[in-house]
Amino acid sequence: MAKKKGKVKIMRISSTMMSNNYLKQLNGSYEKYTKLFEQSDGKKLHRASDDAVGYSKYLRYKNSLTNVEQFQEDITTAVSWMKNSDAALVNVTERMKEFKGKVVAAGNSTNNENDMKDIAKELLASVQEVVSDMNAQIGDRYLFSGQSDTTMPFSISGSKKARGETKTLSDNQVKFFNTVDDDPSVTQMLKLVDSTDENNVFYLNVKDGKVYTKDFVENGYKDKMADGKTVEDGDEADTISGWGTTETVGKYFDEYGVINSDGSSYSQTITVDGESVTVKFATTEQYIVSYQGDAKYISMVKKTGGVDKATDTVNQTGQDVFGSDIFDAENTPGSGTAMLNELLYTVAKIDSADYHWAANDGLTLSDAAHSQVLGAQTTMAARQQAYSAASDMLVTQDESITSDITDVSSTDVAKLATKLMEYQTIYSLSLSVGSKILPGTLADYL
Numbered sequence: 001m002a003k004k005k006g007k008v009k010i011m012r013i014s015s016t017m018m019s020n021n022y023l024k025q026l027n028g029s030y031e032k033y034t035k036l037f038e039q040s041d042g043k044k045l046h047r048a049s050d051d052a053v054g055y056s057k058y059l060r061y062k063n064s065l066t067n068v069e070q071f072q073e074d075i076t077t078a079v080s081w082m083k084n085s086d087a088a089l090v091n092v093t094e095r096m097k098e099f100k101g102k103v104v105a106a107g108n109s110t111n112n113e114n115d116m117k118d119i120a121k122e123l124l125a126s127v128q129e130v131v132s133d134m135n136a137q138i139g140d141r142y143l144f145s146g147q148s149d150t151t152m153p154f155s156i157s158g159s160k161k162a163r164g165e166t167k168t169l170s171d172n173q174v175k176f177f178n179t180v181d182d183d184p185s186v187t188q189m190l191k192l193v194d195s196t197d198e199n200n201v202f203y204l205n206v207k208d209g210k211v212y213t214k215d216f217v218e219n220g221y222k223d224k225m226a227d228g229k230t231v232e233d234g235d236e237a238d239t240i241s242g243w244g245t246t247e248t249v250g251k252y253f254d255e256y257g258v259i260n261s262d263g264s265s266y267s268q269t270i271t272v273d274g275e276s277v278t279v280k281f282a283t284t285e286q287y288i289v290s291y292q293g294d295a296k297y298i299s300m301v302k303k304t305g306g307v308d309k310a311t312d313t314v315n316q317t318g319q320d321v322f323g324s325d326i327f328d329a330e331n332t333p334g335s336g337t338a339m340l341n342e343l344l345y346t347v348a349k350i351d352s353a354d355y356h357w358a359a360n361d362g363l364t365l366s367d368a369a370h371s372q373v374l375g376a377q378t379t380m381a382a383r384q385q386a387y388s389a390a391s392d393m394l395v396t397q398d399e400s401i402t403s404d405i406t407d408v409s410s411t412d413v414a415k416l417a418t419k420l421m422e423y424q425t426i427y428s429l430s431l432s433v434g435s436k437i438l439p440g441t442l443a444d445y446l
Contacts, residue, residue, distance in 0.1 A: 065401045068394055075391045078314040081298075082384040085143045085316060088136040089377040092321070095133070096370035099126045099343065103366045106350045107359030120351035124287070127343050131156055131289060134321065145293030146317045153293035153318055154337065162264070163257040163345065165191035165282040166326055167203045167217065168365045176221045177205065177231060187368075188326040189217070190249070191282040195267055202237060202270075202279055206326065209244030210236040211270055211279070218360070238270035246329035252281065255335040256288050257327040286348035291318040291336030314383070316376050323372040339369040 105111075106119045131154045136143045145153040167189040169177065177186050186207055194200035201214040213220070216235060224235070242248070252263030259281060267280040297313035318336025325342060328334035335341075342365050349357045 061401055065398065068398050068401060072391065072394050072398065075387055075394065079384060079387050079391065081138060081143065081314045082380060082387065084136060084138055085314075086377065086380050086384060088133045088143060089316070089321070089373065089380055091133045092130050092373050093370070093377050095126050095130050096366070096373050099123060099346075100363070100366040100370055102126070103346060103350070103358055103362045107355060107362065109355050111353075111355065113353045116350055116353040116355075120347050123343070123347045123350060127289075127340065127347065128156065130340065130343075134318075142293070144316060144318060144321065146315065147296040147298060148292070148294045149298070149315075151292050153291055154340070155290055155292070157288045157290070159287075160285040160348075161258045161288050162283040163286050163288065163341065164253050164259055164263070164327070165284050165345070166257075166342070167191055168342070168361060168368055170364050172225065173217065173221065176225050190326060192279040193282045195278045195280050198282070200277070201282070202272075202277075204240065204243060206243065206246050206249055206329065209240045209242070211238050211240055213237050213272070237272040240268050240270060243268070249327055249329050253327050255327055256290060256337065256341055257325070258288060259283050284345060284348045286341075286344045289337040289340040289344065293318055293336060295319050295333035295336070314387070316380055320379070321373060321376040322369075339372050343369055 102119055102123055106116060106123075111119070134144050134154050135152055141149040142151065142153055143149075145151050169187055169189070174187055186205055189203040189205050189212075192202040192204050192211065194202075202211050203214065203217045204211050212235070216237075221235075224230075224232075252266060253259055263281055264283075267278050269276050269278045271277075295317050297317070298315045299312050317333075319333050322337055322339040324334040325338040328338055346358075346362050346365055349362060
């Protein structure tokens with residue numbers, strides 16, 4: 001109650017008002033002390049009310065860090081996958097080099113029939129090792145099966161099958177027989193033989209149906225090429241009507257080159273130097289490798305959206321490693337075993353003691369197989385390097401974001417200790433003073 005006395009106002013402060021003000025200040029001091037004490041765990045942000053702007057930054061940084069950590073985990077898995085794939089491809093490349101060396105040895109005319117059969121056995125063992133390497137796994141996942149990675153991709157037939165014989169063109173032959181817009185689409189021809197004399201050999205270009213004599217394909221083209229000339233009418237022995245498309249291959253052979261019953265019984269009559277010759281498909285009894293995987297790619301970094309094959313995929317499929325051959329013409333994707341079956345064709349030819357073939361076609365074919373596998377290995381190595389670079393970048397990004405999180409959320413321990421001591425002292429003094437100015441019962445309660 002205030003009373004007027006002249007111009008001086010006198011305010012009577014009751015014990016109740018004094019107690020309320022004291023308690024309000026005491027509670028405020030205790031609340032500040034409690035919030036400071038929360039920071040003893042090293043974090044100054046526990047709720048949005050602690051610092052709205054800082055807490056917003058903290059959440060944004062944490063979300064970015066989570067994404068980076070997910071990418072790092074994916075890249076670690078991807079690099080592991082690619083390292084194992086690369087190791088398998090290195091082994092396969094070495095087998096290809098050894099294979100080529102043995103083919104060169106087989107082309108030596110001093111070898112007797114037993115020598116050739118021994119070399120053929122060694123070559124077959126090399127192919128079997130390649131198949132084993134290409135069935136490599138991480139855990140229960142096969143590296144070269146595409147997205148069908150729980151299925152073993154490669155297997156060799158238990159018995160030999162009749163496969164169509166091919167002529168793999170050398171680089172110079174490819175240049176000569178591909179004259180349309182310099183498109184090197186013809187890399188192989190189908191081998192045909194005279195039905196009455198299998199030593200009389202011809203080669204069929206399945207792109208246009210033209211049939212060439214063996215001598216022209218192996219030797220005759222050289223003179224024309226030396227004169228700057230390309231394929232002309234009259235160079236071919238004849239043209240087989242209806243065999244001018246790749247559909248012919250799919251009609252008589254499966255994707256692995258194994259001939260069907262229609263192909264085995266099929267023949268055509270052609271004209272060679274004015275004389276009629278009946279030709280049929282040439283075949284060789286050989287083992288066949290089949291592929292049970294698919295041609296799809298695995299992405300371990302991008303969780304959504306499309307796949308960037310150049311940088312995002314981590315696997316190589318059978319089609320990538322072993323390329324395609326003439327029997328893949330109507331198959332999309334290809335068989336996934338083209339070069340493997342060409343190598344097994346080489347094994348069969350050397351087992352039959354064909355020295356001439358080993359020194360010429362065998363060498364060309366083994367070169368092509370080695371080049372194909374080496375290309376796949378190079379691609380995998382380059383992709384692995386790109387992922388390793390991305391991993392290094394993510395480590396730097398992780399460190400930067402972690403530093404940002406620390407700056408915005410971590411407390412200054414030394415400053416915190418000083419403030420805690422300050423507020424603890426204030427609180428203790430407040431209690432001490434309160435015991436002198438407050439009613440006894442309230443002071444005792446506090």
